[in-house]
Amino acid sequence: MSDQSVVTAMTQAVELAQNNALAAIAATKDLSAVKTLTADLNKKDSPLNTLKSDLGKLTSVDDKRTMGQLLNTASQSVNAALLTRSTELESLEISARVAREAMDLSEFTTRRKRGHTHIVTQATQRLEDVFIGLGFQIAEGPEVETDFYNFEALNMPKSHPARSEFDTMFLEYGDPNSVLLRTHTSPVQIRVMQTWQPPIYAIMPGRVFRRDTPDATHMPVFHQIEGLVIDRGITFAHLAGTIEAFTKAFFGNEFTSRLRPSFFPFTEPSAEFDIRRADGEWIELGGCGMVHPNVLISGGIDPEEFSGFAFGFGIDRMAKERHNVEDIREMYTNDLRFLRQF
Ligand code: FA5
Numbered sequence: 001m002s003d004q005s006v007v008t009a010m011t012q013a014v015e016l017a018q019n020n021a022l023a024a025i026a027a028t029k030d031l032s033a034v035k036t037l038t039a040d041l042n043k044k045d046s047p048l049n050t051l052k053s054d055l056g057k058l059t060s061v062d063d064k065r066t067m068g069q070l071l072n073t074a075s076q077s078v079n080a081a082l083l084t085r086s087t088e089l090e091s092l093e094i095s096a097r098v099a100r101e102a103m104d105l106s107e108f109t110t111r112r113k114r115g116h117t118h119i120v121t122q123a124t125q126r127l128e129d130v131f132i133g134l135g136f137q138i139a140e141g142p143e144v145e146t147d148f149y150n151f152e153a154l155n156m157p158k159s160h161p162a163r164s165e166f167d168t169m170f171l172e173y174g175d176p177n178s179v180l181l182r183t184h185t186s187p188v189q190i191r192v193m194q195t196w197q198p199p200i201y202a203i204m205p206g207r208v209f210r211r212d213t214p215d216a217t218h219m220p221v222f223h224q225i226e227g228l229v230i231d232r233g234i235t236f237a238h239l240a241g242t243i244e245a246f247t248k249a250f251f252g253n254e255f256t257s258r259l260r261p262s263f264f265p266f267t268e269p270s271a272e273f274d275i276r277r278a279d280g281e282w283i284e285l286g287g288c289g290m291v292h293p294n295v296l297i298s299g300g301i302d303p304e305e306f307s308g309f310a311f312g313f314g315i316d317r318m319a320k321e322r323h324n325v326e327d328i329r330e331m332y333t334n335d336l337r338f339l340r341q342f
Pocket of ligand 1: 183184185186210212217218219220222223224226264266267284285286287288289310311312313314315316317
């Protein structure tokens with residue numbers, strides 16, 4: 001055979017070997033078939049490799065180069081096809097495995113019951129909503145307080161008799177009786193006055209602590225919500241109006257509020273705030289009054305320029321009244337039969 005006819009025959013053989021290999025690759029069904037085929041195509045006696053060893057039979061250097069290039073191109077396209085196919089099959093296998101192993105969680109979501117917030121948390125959130133609606137902002141302070149913020153800055157110097165009304169839990173930290181668990185949310189008033197600029201319209205909910213023996217209306221750990229308004233020209237009428245608006249919004253139109261003269265060192269004049277239930281009984285919910293000038297001074301506010309009112313309500317007692325709970329202790333026994341009612 002002349003070199004020319006050998007070249008023609010080889011060219012046809014290369015095309016045939018390449019096409020056969022590409023058809024075999026396309027027909028593979030899984031990764032292990034691709035692996036086996038790769039090994040077959042790389043064998044010494046595979047059609048393309050046999051043709052490579054036939055190159056030696058060509059005498060012309062040019063023919064050798066042309067055929068060599070043709071064989072290389074064919075090998076490259078076969079290798080590329082092997083890679084593409086294995087990537088394709090790999091992603092198909094992953095999708096199939098994901099579909100096979102996917103867990104159907106829908107049955108659990110329909111069967112499982114979700115819990116809900118505690119009755120006292122619900123009351124706190126409702127109080128916040130009502131006051132935000134009246135234009136107030138929310139502030140928070142620490143539960144561990146210093147004597148200064150809990151008493152001194154609130155016009156209760158060391159020897160003040162009113163201190164004994166707050167059965168205080170002190171911490172063994174620093175000087176004796178200098179660090180304590182706050183007995184009310186009023187210290188947050190001072191912190192707000194020190195950091196905000198008037199006009200101030202703030203509420204401050206939080207947990208407070210007293211050495212009180214638990215009974216139907218008392219807990220040693222309970223919750224209060226403090227209110228503070230500081231602006232120019234604030235009078236007792238603003239305080240009374242705010243408390244009445246709040247009572248109706250929180251408890252409903254059938255409830256009314258009253259203010260009784262009282263005493264707190266940090267307000268002057270001071271009052272006790274009661275609400276009247278549908279059965280006619282009056283319940284004490286908190287204290288309030290016009291912020292004492294000494295307290296304004298502790299907060300860095302000029303009493304000649306600004307005046308204000310403050311109040312502090314017991315949230316647990318509010319939740320108790322709103323839901324007609326007999327005994328405040330029931331709210332903390334963690335009895336699901338009780339909690340599920342709200
Ligand atoms: C105070 O704590 C004042 N800081 C309130 C105040 C703020 C007055 C701003 C003026 C200006 P009192 O000790 O009365 O006041 O507590 C307020 C309310 O907290 C009570 O009316 C009651 O609703 C609630 N409370 C008091 N002690 C307990 C307790 N042991 N368990 C549950 N609620 C309580």
